[in-house]
Amino acid sequence: MAAGAPVPALRLQGVGRRFGALQALHDVSMEVAAGERRAILGPNGAGKTTLFNVVAGDFPPTSGSVELFGTDVTRLAPYARTRLGVCRTYQTSQLFMGLTVAQSLFLAIRGASGGRFSPLRPKPDDRSRVRAAEIAEAVGLAADLQTAVGSLSHGQQRQLEVGMALAGSPRLLMLDEPAAGLSRAERITLTDLIKRLPRDITVVIVEHDMDVALAVADRVTVMAEGTPLVEGDPEEIQSNRTVQDIYLGHAVGGRHG
């Protein structure tokens, strides 16, 4: 890359991840520019979630390197990557079932902003609490601030997933199938929410719902068997033969259809 060129939000070089005999990721090299909206598509088991886990630091890659905003984070712990601005959602919700929506969002905000060991109770006008209410509003949970997470509907839990990721003031937001299990109305709200995000947030989204994925994406990467096959803008991808064969053919009537 030429000197002075903008630093990409995410750069993967030759990333591989092996689970025993299974090569879940194989030689993944890709760059996501700052401010870009990137969709990652691929059939079940393609390695999309594994890729997220490697970027977020749940486990290190078995080969290759991960760079965030120009910093090599390959060996960095998850919490340290979050402090660099990586926030993510999970395909299987990872929530605090014993806490309320407000408390969950509050934890998410404070996790990124400091004061993590404070033994004091936040005052009612605490900035983090006010922000938590704003985020709840944005993801359609304003009426459920005091609801226990365990009593939310599945769709509401998925929205809280997104809310908690946004609460961390992300520079790189990674959404793993955020629309899965949402109603049509909830999907539209979610799509609008993602489209309205300011451009200083880079978004990488894994999504089986084409309407959602293609509505928000500038560029699309199609993965299969642990490696990226094709990259292009949404029109190119939709008309690409290889993609139709390996992915779209499979997806119709697949997991969510």
Next chain:
Amino acid sequence: MTWARSQQGITTLAIVALLLLYPQVMPRFWVLSIAANSMILGIAALSLVFMAGYGGMTSLAQAALAGFAAYMLALLSLVPSTNATGSALGAGLPSIPGALIAIALATALGALFGAISSRSYGIYFLMLTLALAVGFYYIVLQNYDVFGGHIGFAGIEGPTGQPREDPPTFYYLCLAVSAAIYLGLRYLVRSQLGLTFQGMRDNPRRMAALGYRVGAHRVALFGIGGFVAGISGVLGAWYRGNISPGILDLNRTIEVLIVAVIGGLGYPIGAFVGAVLYTLIKVFASSVTIAGFSFDERFNTLVGLGFVVIVLVAPNGIVGLADRAYRAVTHRSGARRRAVDPLAVEAGLVPAPVAQPPDAPVIAGDDVPTGS
């Protein structure tokens, strides 16, 4: 709501009045052997309840941490010449500074235990903390020169003198300390730190992804556990006046666990309820013989059976049972749900916690919400 609140206020006031009057009207035995003893045991159990209920860390090292504080207190406050074992050890500090240092050391040891076990969860955490407790017991037993072997130390005296000579004052000391710890922990539960612990309990992986150093928070929680257990150890040493390895052996470890479970692991007040119940059974079982059946000899069997029944019938302990009954009577639907291990959900071991029985609280304490 105001009626319920004032009702609650009156109940609280009545309980406080009863607790304050108690040593004035009750005989010495009831003040010391039942009440003070229960509070000391209750504080130790509370350290476990707090760690387990709010941080998901079921530590079996709490009795050892309490015992450690008691030994440190003895070493710090005894004067070498009056030392019962004739050992040359003893710093001869006054009781209060000695106690404060002993509690600080227990806090530090708790944090060290936390650092050792910070990556262990579930059954591994249980085993590791048990190993630490047993290991410490043998260190105490085998280092005669430092810890006085199986004899231990005698002649430890607190700021209120011999409890036997002035039971009410020692009772008030225990009551004040118990209340301070109880209220302090209840405050902490809704603080940033307390919420962090609960987040850790529910989903450590998500906490890490939100920017928290989960290991460091586990160390902090174990430090708090050591602090509370240490206070129990100090009060216990003042209460008995002497200490021996029996205060931190496996029996004591199990005792603390049983008390916490009987009371209810999700409820801080349960630690004290469980302790009173346990103490009453223990004291009275020893004096009862019906038709040739000595309850004294069968104490462990009885407690063991009671324990099994409680775990089966009321997994949230006596207080959990009462809470459930109260909610059923007042039709207050509890918004408190049992936490489900998200990794277990992901692995398909348990169903996702969408529709759960509404009667399985994990958290008790106040209802101060975090929202605005």
